[in-house]
Amino acid sequence: MSALAPGQAVLSAHGLGKRFGSRVALRDVSFDAHAGERIAVIGPNGAGKTTLLSILAGVERPSEGAVQCGSHEQEAGAAHGARSPLAARRPERGLRLAIGWAPQEPALYSKLSVAENLRLFARLEGVADPEAAVARMLEQSGLGERSDERVERLSGGNRQRVNVAISLLCDPGAVLLDEPSSALDPGQRERLWGFVGRLASRGTCVVFSTHIVAEAASFAERVLVLDRGDLRFDGAPAELAARGGGGDFEAAFVSFLAASEQPA
Amino acid sequence: MRWLLAKDLRILARSRLLVGVLVVYPVAIALLIGFAISRSPAKPRVAIVDETPPGATIELGGSRVGVSEYTDELFGQVQVVRVPTRAAAVAKVSSGDAIAAIVIPPDIVAKISSGVSQGEVEVIYNGDALQQSIVRSSIDSALAQANLALSRQIKSVAVRDMGLLLAGGQLGVLGASQEIIGLAHIAPTLRGVAARTPPGADRATLTRIAGFAAFAARNLGIAKDVLTTVSQPIAARSTLLHGRRTPLSDFAVVVAVSISLMLLCVLLAAGGIALEREEHTLARLIRRAPGATRPARALVSREQLLAGKALLAAGAAFLVALAMLLGVSAFVALQASRVGVWALALAAGALAFGALGVAIGALAREVRAASLLGFLVVLPLAFLALVPSGSIAGGLYAAIEVISFVFPYKSALQALDAAVNGSSPGVAISIVHLLGLTLLFGALARVGLRSAE
Numbered sequence: 163m164s165a166l167a168p169g170q171a172v173l174s175a176h177g178l179g180k181r182f183g184s185r186v187a188l189r190d191v192s193f194d195a196h197a198g199e200r201i202a203v204i205g206p207n208g209a210g211k212t213t214l215l216s217i218l219a220g221v222e223r224p225s226e227g228a229v230q231c232g233s234h235e236q237e238a239g240a241a242h243g244a245r246s247p248l249a250a251r252r253p254e255r256g257l258r259l260a261i262g263w264a265p266q267e268p269a270l271y272s273k274l275s276v277a278e279n280l281r282l283f284a285r286l287e288g289v290a291d292p293e294a295a296v297a298r299m300l301e302q303s304g305l306g307e308r309s310d311e312r313v314e315r316l317s318g319g320n321r322q323r324v325n326v327a328i329s330l331l332c333d334p335g336a337v338l339l340d341e342p343s344s345a346l347d348p349g350q351r352e353r354l355w356g357f358v359g360r361l362a363s364r365g366t367c368v369v370f371s372t373h374i375v376a377e378a379a380s381f382a383e384r385v386l387v388l389d390r391g392d393l394r395f396d397g398a399p400a401e402l403a404a405r406g407g408g409g410d411f412e413a414a415f416v417s418f419l420a421a422s423e424q425p426a
Numbered sequence: 427m428r429w430l431l432a433k434d435l436r437i438l439a440r441s442r443l444l445v446g447v448l449v450v451y452p453v454a455i456a457l458l459i460g461f462a463i464s465r466s467p468a469k470p471r472v473a474i475v476d477e478t479p480p481g482a483t484i485e486l487g488g489s490r491v492g493v494s495e496y497t498d499e500l501f502g503q504v505q506v507v508r509v510p511t512r513a514a515a516v517a518k519v520s521s522g523d524a525i526a527a528i529v530i531p532p533d534i535v536a537k538i539s540s541g542v543s544q545g546e547v548e549v550i551y552n553g554d555a556l557q558q559s560i561v562r563s564s565i566d567s568a569l570a571q572a573n574l575a576l577s578r579q580i581k582s583v584a585v586r587d588m589g590l591l592l593a594g595g596q597l598g599v600l601g602a603s604q605e606i607i608g609l610a611h612i613a614p615t616l617r618g619v620a621a622r623t624p625p626g627a628d629r630a631t632l633t634r635i636a637g638f639a640a641f642a643a644r645n646l647g648i649a650k651d652v653l654t655t656v657s658q659p660i661a662a663r664s665t666l667l668h669g670r671r672t673p674l675s676d677f678a679v680v681v682a683v684s685i686s687l688m689l690l691c692v693l694l695a696a697g698g699i700a701l702e703r704e705e706h707t708l709a710r711l712i713r714r715a716p717g718a719t720r721p722a723r724a725l726v727s728r729e730q731l732l733a734g735k736a737l738l739a740a741g742a743a744f745l746v747a748l749a750m751l752l753g754v755s756a757f758v759a760l761q762a763s764r765v766g767v768w769a770l771a772l773a774a775g776a777l778a779f780g781a782l783g784v785a786i787g788a789l790a791r792e793v794r795a796a797s798l799l800g801f802l803v804v805l806p807l808a809f810l811a812l813v814p815s816g817s818i819a820g821g822l823y824a825a826i827e828v829i830s831f832v833f834p835y836k837s838a839l840q841a842l843d844a845a846v847n848g849s850s851p852g853v854a855i856s857i858v859h860l861l862g863l864t865l866l867f868g869a870l871a872r873v874g875l876r877s878a879e
Contacts, residue, residue: 220713263713269706273437285429286711286725312440328710 172197172232172335172367173218173261179226180213180391187213189391190227195336195367200358202382202399203371206419209388211371212266215340218369219263231261232335262329262337266344268321269328272314276305276324279313280331287332299327303357319350326357330366337361339370343377355381379403379411387418394422427730430711434698434738444697449746452689456682456750470564472504473518473527475511482535484580497530498575503568512548519552526551526561538576585650592646613640676847679754684839685808687747687772688779692800695739695783699732699875700796708875732871735787736780744769744776751846760846771845771853774860775838781867782834788874804835811836834863 171194180188188210195201203211216222218229270279280299284292300306303323313321322342329337339358343351358381362368372378378385379399387395387402395402395418399411406414406421438445476497483492507524509515515527529548538545547569551561590597594608607615616636623629702708711731712724726734748769755762786803790796810826818826830836841856843849 216709221709263710265706265709267706269710271433271437271705271707273440274433278433278436282429282433283710283725 170232171195171230173369174230175214175218175227176230177227178214178217178224178229180210180217180222181225186391188217188224188388191388191393192227193386193393193396195369197335197365197367198362199367199384200362200382201367201369201384201386202378203369203386203388204373204375204378204415205388205394207373208390210391211373211388212340213391214388215263215338215369215371219261219338221263221265260332260334262332262334264322264326264329264337264339264342266340266342268313268325270313270321270324273312275310275312276300276316277309279324280328283328284331289332295331295333299331302330302360303327304353317350318345319347319353322346322350322354323357326354330361334366336367336369339368341371341373343372343374351377375412375415387415389419389422394419427726427734430726430731430734431738434735437701438742448690448693452686452693453746453750455689456686461678469503469505470526470561470568471507471524472565472568473507473509473515473524474501474504475509475515475527475529477532478530478535479532484535484538497572503571504564512550516550519550522552525553526565528565581653585653588646588650588653592643592650609639609643609646612636613643675758676760677843679751679758679760680839680843680846681808681812683747683750683754683772684775684835684842686750687743687775688804688808688835688838689800690746691739691743691776691779692783692786692804693797694742695736695780696787696790696796696800697793698735698739699784699787699871700790700793702731703791704793712875728872728875732784732788732868732875736777736784736868736871739783740773740776740780743779744772747772747776761848764845767845767853768842770857771838771841774841774857774864775834778834778838778860778863778867781864781871785867785871785874788871803833807833807835811839831859832863832866834860834867837863 173195175191175193178188178191179186191210191214193201203214205211213222217224220229271282274282277296277300280296281292284295289295300309303326305320305323305327308316308320313324316324322345326337326339326342329339342358343354346354355377358368358370370382382399385395385397385399385402386393395405402418403409403411403414406416406418408414474497478497481492507518509518509527512527512529515524515529518524519527527550529550531546531548534545534547537543549565549569551558551565553561590606590608592608592610594606594611596603597606613636616632616639620629620632620636623632702711708731711726712728714724751760751768751772752762752765754760782803783800786799787796790799807830811830813823813826815823817823837856837859840849840851841853841860844851844853844856
């Protein structure tokens with residue numbers, strides 16, 4: 163299969179687990195993500211948010227389970243770099259099966275300019291027309307006027323915009339943003355979430371982690387709650403708020419976590 | 427991989443201070459080491475108090491040896507600061523103006539001339555244990571040289587007098603010249619007289635005396651040879667087992683260039699890998715996510731990344747080192763016709779150092795840490811490789827040999843020495859060793875880079 167069937171998930175996690183020695187960081191996490199969805203991954207520190215996104219992005223290998231991106235699947239224990247016959251087949255033009263990833267710390271070369279960073283990763287990604295991709299991302303990220311400026315001279319917010327822009331160079335079907343707003347001031351956050359909203363409206367599935375749970379309520383239409391490696395909740399923010407006793411989303415989230423820790 | 431190389435070159439070009447330091451620092455260190463190795467130690471600055479009367483001579487038998495024969499030799503070994511008195515000499519040493527003082531007393535002439543007592547000079551020195559050791563060594567060496575010169579003079583006089591005793595001739599005593607018969611002439615003369623003497627007690631006595639004179643003449647001849655031998659009992663004859671004799675200055679060039687090659691290569695390679703971690707780009711480059719255009723493949727494989735960084739560092743260091751060699755060859759007589767072999771040795775060394783560098787860089791998360799680790803690893807390697815066998819305990823030297831074998835510096839030094847100076851072991855053996863080490867450290871770097879963050 164090389165095309166997405168209607169309703170088919172852009173990204174699927176099947177029973178994902180991750181152990182670091184004897185410590186279990188993630189346990190049996192499964193979910194599907196669809197085109198245009200905005201999914202927030204929230205949870206207390208050490209819940210496994212970054213581990214989940216790292217596995218989805220292919221930075222970490224799962225100890226158990228598999229990640230499926232459209233027709234391409236990466237399983238636990240599969241040798242990195244091994245290509246299945248399906249995976250080896252190039253997708254048809256216009257299909258968006260790749261996964262973009264923007265790590266929590268901007269992964270950029272500070273001595274290179276904004277455009278040079280974008281151009282380098284476009285070439286490494288094998289994008290058919292790197293210059294067009296760079297121009298598109300400069301326009302979408304609003305960094306066109308600063309394209310020749312070295313990254314080391316940019317503010318934290320603008321670096322994060324370049325970081326996200328790089329993750330979108332190959333026009334992915336899904337993009338993973340790890341704590342994208344953590345180093346931003348309120349104005350920069352507004353611009354970032356506006357950008358994310360436009361991405362989703364164009365059909366890109368956006369999965370982001372955040373420790374600011376109010377952002378999940380405001381900008382996500384679906385929330386995954388992780389706690390100590392377990393997926394405790396998968397649903398709409400309003401539903402989570404209701405389960406947590408209603409009212410303020412953050413307070414409801416804390417109540418939900420406290421309730422889920424109590425034995426049944 | 428070419429895009430990564432182009433990116434690294436661009437970053438290097440924009441880090442001029444870093445590149446300047448990376449090039450200038452190793453070259454400066456290398457030149458200092460090379461200079462230190464190739465130059466003889468400077469003559470120590472020594473205060474001399476010469477209390478002997480001007481023109482004093484040592485009288486041996488009927489001959490005289492000038493005291494200046496001794497002092498000139500002594501003064502030639504040191505940088506002389508003449509002072510009039512012992513107190514002035516002590517002041518010079520105390521102030522650090524001279525590292526030591528030598529006081530030559532006025533009675534030295536009489537003592538040596540007496541033939542029964544030893545002449546004595548006083549050495550005054552100061553400083554910490556290291557300085558004391560250096561001063562003692564320098565002064566002892568200078569005194570030994572002066573003693574040898576005086577001994578040669580005394581031997582020369584003694585041999586001349588013994589020759590006179592043996593062969594006879596003109597002997598000057600108190601300004602008057604006198605003809606003496608030599609021992610060698612006494613025996614035949616007495617035998618002639620004895621032959622003309624009637625048989626009896628007188629003839630027998632003359633014959634016995636003639637026999638003794640012949641015996642004495644023979645032994646005096648041997649004594650002359652013995653005296654020559656005793657004055658310098660051992661002379662050195664050198665045999666070099668392998669290769670050709672390498673002048674110290676040529677070896678110093680090789681040391682300087684190989685240290686530059688190692689420092690530059692290791693620091694660049696280690697820094698290059700560590701930079702990817704520091705900028706958080708490593709994970710982005712090597713993640714293996716299913717993608718639209720490269721399903722389940724990393725943008726850059728770990729092997730490509732390591733090879734790229736090692737090759738870039740090796741290439742840059744190779745060019746700097748080759749330029750150094752060519753530049754130095756304008757001043758030191760190196761065989762420029764062997765430039766192809768130089769390049770081969772440099773390339774093999776650069777590859778091994780590049781692999782060592784990426785292995786070090788794979789362990790570090792920051793460029794500064796990688797640079798520090800690089801220095802900590804490579805500087806001792808250079809010093810260990812220069813420790814000569816026999817200068818330390820056997821067990822310790824064996825340990826140094828093992829360390830030198832598993833790290834590339836000594837092999838690179840040997841390869842370059844063989845390429846430049848034709849020394850042993852040959853270039854081929856060292857290059858094979860270096861290529862083996864390249865694979866070893868490349869594999870270690872791959873293991874070290876297992877984690878993306």
